[in-house]
Each structure stands twice: as structure tokens, then as C-alpha cells.
Amino acid sequence: MRDALGLPVRALDEAVLTAFELDFHVDGVRRRRSLGASWDTPFEAVEPVREFSWRKDAQGFAGWYYSVTARDHVGYESWLERDRLVLLDRAPEVVAIASQPFWLHWHDGTRKRRHAPDYFVRLADGQGRVVDVRAEDELDEDTREAFAATERACRAVGWEFEWAGRPEPVFMANIRWLARYRRARCGRPASVADGLVEIFREPRGLWEGAGLAGDRLQVLPVLFHLLWSGVLGTDLAGGLMETDSLVWTEGSR
16 A cells, blocks of 8 residues: 555655655745755744735635734635634644645655645644645545645654644634634733633623623623633533623633
8 A cells, every 4th residue: 555655654754754845934045855854943933935815816815814822913825724723823732823834845656746734833842733724525636645645744753734624613603703802902901800710610691790790891801802711611612602601710610
């Protein structure tokens, strides 16, 4: 059995380290090196290898999302990529994110191939993760082969590989709402945040708890920020958030 590189599945990782090349930009300088010679580059800090397109006739919808994790704008090329970026921004184990980090080059035994993964993520434990985003019903043979080759390259250097499809729509709608309150300023004043943590140690309705903390106009942005950051919890998948949604302080439920 052979993989997307045309190599035996049991081939040593050393062969993979030379079979793949990475093409990337650092400080405006383009570099192309073997996987084995470049895998330790901090890809969470590199520049995108291609420009984001905003053409009227383009299939995707490109844009920039301000990531509180990266403390900078991170690019995306479709709504689906944007949604995944929002989820990465909320994930507590993610400490840095870069989009379009490199071109991965290889030869599949018939022709030269290349693929630019959507995101490179640095995790809190120092591990790297490469993320490709594509809806399952849009995966053609070339894309599946590219993802398989990317996963093989990642495995050789100890990175994680993640293929991300469409998120569950209700869950994602709730996360998009909470993302409006992702910035740290929404979690202030600290006295309101502390009060909400205490109030929701006993699970209760969102609207009721906000009212117990003070003026809802001031309290609700703080409450939503705490839900975004995971300090407070609620059922984000069972239905759209409403005034009677049950909210609790994580760890005390």
C-alpha cells in the first residue's frame, strides 16, 4: 500500500523529511527548505504565503478577523474558515494562530504537488497543529490527497493535523454571538465579573442572574465575555441562547 507521496506506508519518517519541502515568508524574505530543515520555524509568526482575494466573482469570501489570542488580525478565505478561526480563538489550549503559513511541496509519483494549509496553530504545551478547513461535501479527490499528504508530513515532525468541516449550526451561531464580547474590555469592571461568578455558582437563568448583578446594560457584556472565556457555562448546542438559558459557574455545577 502506498500513500499520497507514492511511498510505502511503513516508510521511515526520515524519507518524509526530505520528500516534503516548505515554502514560507519570514520578514519579507521567501524561503524554501526541506521539511526536516524547517519544521522548527515559528510558523505561528510567519506571513501568509498568498494574498487574500476579494474579487466580486470569487467563490469564497475573504476577510480579516481580530484574534484576541494572536492580538492581531488573522486572514480567512471563506465563511467556513472564519468560523473555524473563531473557534480556534476561543480554544484555551491555543496560544497563537497564523493563516496560510506555508506552501507544502511534494511529488506524488506522477506530478509535482503543492498545498497551503489554512492555519498553523501553536498550543500551550509548545506543540504545533496544522488545520485545513473544507466542508465534507466539497472534498474532491485532489483535496483528499492533499490532506493525506499534509497529515503525513505533520506526523513526521510531531505536529497535529486537523481537518475541520462545517460546525454544528446552532452551536456556531451562539459562538459567533459571544465572539462579539471576546475583547478583555468587555469583562470589566472586575467587580461585576466577580459578582456574576458568585451569582451563578447556583445555576439560574441568564436574565435573572444578570439582574441580580446590577444594571443589565452594564452586566450583560460582562456576562457574555465570561461565557466566551469559559468562566461561565451554558448549553451552546441545545438551542440559541435566550433570556431563560441556564447559566452556571464552571467547576461549581
